[in-house]
Amino acid sequence: MPFDSRRIHDVPDDLLAAIDYCYEQGWTDGLPVIPPVVDRVDATLAFEGRPPEAVIATHPATGLQLTVHAAAVNAVMAGCMPEYFPVLVAAFEAMDKPDFNFHGSTASTGGSAPLLIVSGPVADDIGMNADVNLFGPGNRANATIGRAVRLILRNVFQMIPGISDKSTQGNPGKYSFCIAERSRSNPWPLLCETQDYPPGVSSVTVFAAGGFCNVENHGGNTPEQILLSVADAMANYGCITLGQSVVILSPEHMRIVAGAGWSRSDAQRFLFTHAKRSIEGMQSVGKYRDSEYDHQHGSNAHALAEAGFVHRGMTPDDILITMGGGDAGGHSCFIPSWSRGRGSIFQHKPIGVCIDCV
Amino acid sequence: MRLYDPTSSGPERTLFRAPPLPALEGRTIGILENNKLNAVEMLHEVAALFEARHGCVVRPVYSKSNASAPAPAEVLAKAAGDVDFLITGLGD
Numbered sequence: 001m002p003f004d005s006r007r008i009h010d011v012p013d014d015l016l017a018a019i020d021y022c023y024e025q026g027w028t029d030g031l032p033v034i035p036p037v038v039d040r041v042d043a044t045l046a047f048e049g050r051p052p053e054a055v056i057a058t059h060p061a062t063g064l065q066l067t068v069h070a071a072a073v074n075a076v077m078a079g080c081m082p083e084y085f086p087v088l089v090a091a092f093e094a095m096d097k098p099d100f101n102f103h104g105s106t107a108s109t110g111g112s113a114p115l116l117i118v119s120g121p122v123a124d125d126i127g128m129n130a131d132v133n134l135f136g137p138g139n140r141a142n143a144t145i146g147r148a149v150r151l152i153l154r155n156v157f158q159m160i161p162g163i164s165d166k167s168t169q170g171n172p173g174k175y176s177f178c179i180a181e182r183s184r185s186n187p188w189p190l191l192c193e194t195q196d197y198p199p200g201v202s203s204v205t206v207f208a209a210g211g212f213c214n215v216e217n218h219g220g221n222t223p224e225q226i227l228l229s230v231a232d233a234m235a236n237y238g239c240i241t242l243g244q245s246v247v248i249l250s251p252e253h254m255r256i257v258a259g260a261g262w263s264r265s266d267a268q269r270f271l272f273t274h275a276k277r278s279i280e281g282m283q284s285v286g287k288y289r290d291s292e293y294d295h296q297h298g299s300n301a302h303a304l305a306e307a308g309f310v311h312r313g314m315t316p317d318d319i320l321i322t323m324g325g326g327d328a329g330g331h332s333c334f335i336p337s338w339s340r341g342r343g344s345i346f347q348h349k350p351i352g353v354c355i356d357c358v
Numbered sequence: 359m360r361l362y363d364p365t366s367s368g369p370e371r372t373l374f375r376a377p378p379l380p381a382l383e384g385r386t387i388g389i390l391e392n393n394k395l396n397a398v399e400m401l402h403e404v405a406a407l408f409e410a411r412h413g414c415v416v417r418p419v420y421s422k423s424n425a426s427a428p429a430p431a432e433v434l435a436k437a438a439g440d441v442d443f444l445i446t447g448l449g450d
Contacts, residue, residue, distance in 0.1 A: 007362060008360050008363070009360070009361040009363060010359070011360075012359065013359045015359075021361070022361075035361050036364060037359060037362075038360045038361075041362050060427070064366045066366070067366075070364065070366060073362045073363070073364040074364050077364055098427075101424065101426060101427050103426070103428075104426025104427050105426070155364040155365050156366045157366070158365075158366075291393075342424070343424050343425070344426075
């Protein structure tokens with residue numbers, strides 16, 4: 001039995017015509033989609049234990065709901081294999097947390113794209129890429145899980161470019177922005193191991209992300225040299241705010257940082273300390289606001305917040321750092337938050353298991 | 359070939375626009391400030407126009423700390439009891 005026979009579209013038995021039909025309905029991100037045929041959707045639903053009508057996420061501004069069924073339909077359209085589905089479900093459960101604020105981050109002029117970071121054994125189980133060309137094309141799981149997020153935002157939540165998605169510049173990550181955390185040769189605990197999940201449980205972390213900034217440094221050979229390059233990117237006038245950050249260290253850079261005995265916490269503290277601009281500098285570009293400075297330097301200020309400076313983020317924990325990318329190359333990256341403050345906070349959820357549900 | 363519809367299968371909408379007021383004359387107006395740069399200044403200017411043109415009475419400013427999220431329910435409930443309509447907007 002179909003989930004809802006009123007929502008079935010009978011189209012001619014012609015694949016190219018069906019792809020065109022999906023275009024005509026306004027169901028695509030501009031690229032061709034896999035027509036969501038019933039059998040393929042049902043195979044995807046088999047990877048979720050809850051009934052098809054179970055609600056995963058609700059749009060706070062319109063009340064539109066994402067059901068398990070609608071998620072599966074869009075996953076098929078994006079090109080997902082059925083075994084990817086638990087990652088997509090967990091991602092929307094994380095995005096549904098109020099502090100993620102997925103309406104704001106999707107509708108804003110700021111051009112945010114939800115970045116998904118998959119951590120733990122599921123990444124290898126479904127063949128995700130955490131290695132060379134990490135953010136680039138070529139891996140089906142990375143590409144299609146991220147794409148399914150966008151199709152759901154468009155088709156289910158009606159975040160339509162120019163209408164309800166008012167992004168000024170857009171963001172290439174709005175097509176797809178999904179990576180796996182590299183576990184191979186990673187000297188630091190994986191994100192899922194720091195998120196208090198039971199051993200062996202994978203997680204997905206979601207981040208309302210701005211654009212991608214490559215951080216090149218082939219000459220530095222100390223943690224300070226490498227991380228000062230990163231901190232400088234984090235503090236550029238174009239993007240410094242009180243918002244959060246994601247930093248992906250390349251294996252080359254990680255070998256220098258962790259090889260000197262630095263922990264993740266050490267790196268976070270160093271970056272928070274150095275990713276800053278003076279009040280005068282912020283004033284010189286017209287971005288200084290007393291209220292933001294007072295927020296960062298008020299009674300709950302972090303001990304590393306230096307008087308006279310605006311730091312990126314509120315605390316070192318606002319900087320998510322892990323390792324990813326290919327073995328060769330001194331190329332790390334920094335990804336700023338869409339939010340200029342606390343408008344969206346990264347969230348995570350376990351994949352394929354129920355830890356905190358009732 | 360049978361395709362599933364990928365749009366929301368839940369309720370179409372649960373939130374709707376309020377009906378327009380029949381007239382603005384003498385109404386009580388609230389300002390919902392959203393913490394955006396210049397927002398409160400711009401909103402005061404707009405409210406002053408309503409005062410001058412329609413004899414509206416302006417109430418104190420209501421605030422929400424996050425411009426991109428819906429206003430907290432308690433803020434809206436308070437405003438609903440105090441004013442006939444709210445103005446809000448971005449200043450940057």
